Amino acid sequence: MDNTRILFTDLTDDARSVKPSYYFMMRSLLHSRIDTGLSSNQEVEDEDVNVYLANLLQSFSDPGYLQQAEPYLHRYDHEVFRRMTRSTDSRLKYKIYKTNADFLLVSIGVFDNSSQTLLNRVSSNSGSKNRMFEPTEEATLSRGRTFYQFAYSYSQMVPKKNPAVSEVLQKLAGGFDRYIQILAHLRGEYLDIIHELSRGEVYHLERSVNREKERKELRKKQDEFLDAYADWKREPSDQNTQKLQESVDAVRAIDPEFTFSMDSDKNQDGSSQGDLN
Structure with a gap:
């Protein structure tokens, strides 16, 4: 059995500050780094980045985090x-810079769409026309690097x-493309997120x-027709006749080829020409 694909379910436990989903994200992240040949501490010591990314990924499953982040998100750079x-x-x-950078990182890496997560949560003040001019992939990558760099600068x-976050932001700015590659592998191998249809x-x-x-x-209307037909055969009153005609019209609205005639039914001594196939 491949234990790397076990899905964890968060259980409320006040005695524990770390959720099982965090361990799943951390383990998946470390496996992805090994799988891609981008193991920890290659270019820089970045085990602290692993902790940051695992927490970030776990946070995206928390509606409260997304709600708190929304006021800081913007669709376009000029905003x-x-x-x-x-x-x-x-x-x-x-x-603002840190939140937008985090969302860009997850949008590109996990959802394989530079705008998906942002656009689903943020309404632009610039109108729908600007959607025709969405940034290219390279522009979006550059945007992520820049936002993390600005976030690092303002963090000073x-x-x-937690002062260590500043150093993590600087590493994310410098290795943005590398971490995107790691998250992209994690997406396909451990999160099983499908491509947008x-x-x-x-x-x-x-x-x-x-x-x-x-x-x-159609099957429901046919059943209603049969009930109405049985009532009408048993008692051909005006009320039952109207009910039968309404049921015929309802079936015919879905199946125009359906045919039934009360006059023909009477002439044929109770046999119906209705086609319910």
Whole structure:
């Protein structure tokens, strides 16, 4: 059995500060580093980066973290820079750059889409026209490096509970592409995240679902027709006649080839021409 693919379920346990999902992320990350030939401490001592990345990946499963991050996220660079020019708060600038860099890292590395995670959570103030000018992959990679570098610079200006984070941010800025490669391998081998469906695949999937839904609805209407037909045969009152006609119309709305005539049924001594196949 391949133990590297065991999926952990978080259980609430106040006595433990580290969740099982963190261990899963850390183990998957270390395996990915070995698999890609990008083991820890090759170019720089970056075991601290492993801890940071494992915590970051685990945080993305926490809705509370995503909700707290949302006010700091921006879709486009110029929105980030415009907000920076309006503020003199170094802590806010640090938070904005760090949060956007983290989301870019996970968006590109884990979701294989430079905009996916950001765009799903952030509405742009620039209007929909700017979506035509989404940055290229290289531009997005450059953006991630730059944001981590700025986050590192501003981290030097604010007091922090964990000063070691500053050094991690600098390493992420310098090795952004390398960590993207590691996360991309982790995505395919340990998280099993599938690629986004193409428009054509979505179209055919919707068609398949709709056909199945239509088939079930037709069977339901056919059953209602049979019930109405039995009532009408037993007592051909005006009410039952109207009910039968409505059930015929309902079946025919789904299956235009369905035929039934109450007059023909009477003439044939109770035999129906209705086709329920």
